[in-house]
Amino acid sequence: MNNFLSLKLYKNNDLYLEKKSLNYAKNNNKYEFSLEDVLNTIIISEDAMVLTRDNKESTLELTVNKNGNHKCRYLLKELDAYVDIVVDSAEFSIQDDKLELYYQLESDDQFTRLEINF
Numbered sequence: 001m002n003n004f005l006s007l008k009l010y011k012n013n014d015l016y017l018e019k020k021s022l023n024y025a026k027n028n029n030k031y032e033f034s035l036e037d038v039l040n041t042i043i044i045s046e047d048a049m050v051l052t053r054d055n056k057e058s059t060l061e062l063t064v065n066k067n068g069n070h071k072c073r074y075l076l077k078e079l080d081a082y083v084d085i086v087v088d089s090a091e092f093s094i095q096d097d098k099l100e101l102y103y104q105l106e107s108d109d110q111f112t113r114l115e116i117n118f
Contacts (some may be wrong), residue, residue: 003118005033010113024118031118042099042116049092051101051114062103064090072105 005024009017024033031042041052047067053060059075070087086106093100097118104111 005031006117007035008115010115011110013111013113026118044094044099049099049101062087062090062105064092064101064103070103 003024003026004021007017007019007022008015019035022033022035024031026032029044031044033040037055039052039054041050041054043050043052048063048065051060051062051064057077059077061071061073061075063071064087070090072085072087074083074085075081076083088104088106090101090103092102099114099116099118101114101116102111
C-alpha cells in the first residue's frame with residue numbers, strides 16, 4: 001500500500017516549495033520521505049517533535065519541545081563535526097492528519113513554516 005503526503009514550505013510566509021504527492025513510510029510515530037535527494041524523518045511524541053534531514057554531505061536535526069527547550073545540530077559528515085545552531089523560536093501542532101512546524105534558526109534570516117498533510 002502506498003502512502004502519499006502533500007507538503008508546503010514557506011519562507012517568511014511566501015510559498016517556497018510545494019509537493020502534492022510524495023510517497024512516505026510510517027512506522028508508529030515515525031514518518032520518512034525523500035525530497036530532492038534528502039531523506040526527511042519526522043518523529044512525533046506527545047511533548048516533542050524531531051525533524052531530521054539527511055543527505056550525503058550533512059545531517060540537520062531539529063528538536064522542537066513543547067516546553068520550549070529547542071535544539072538544532074548540524075553534522076558535517078566529511079569532517080565528522082557537529083555544529084550547534086541556536087533556535088530563536090519554534091513550535092509545532094498536529095490536528096487530524098496535518099502537521100504544522102514553525103521555526104526560526106539563528107543561522108537563517110528567514111522564518112520557516114512547514115505544512116504536511118498525511
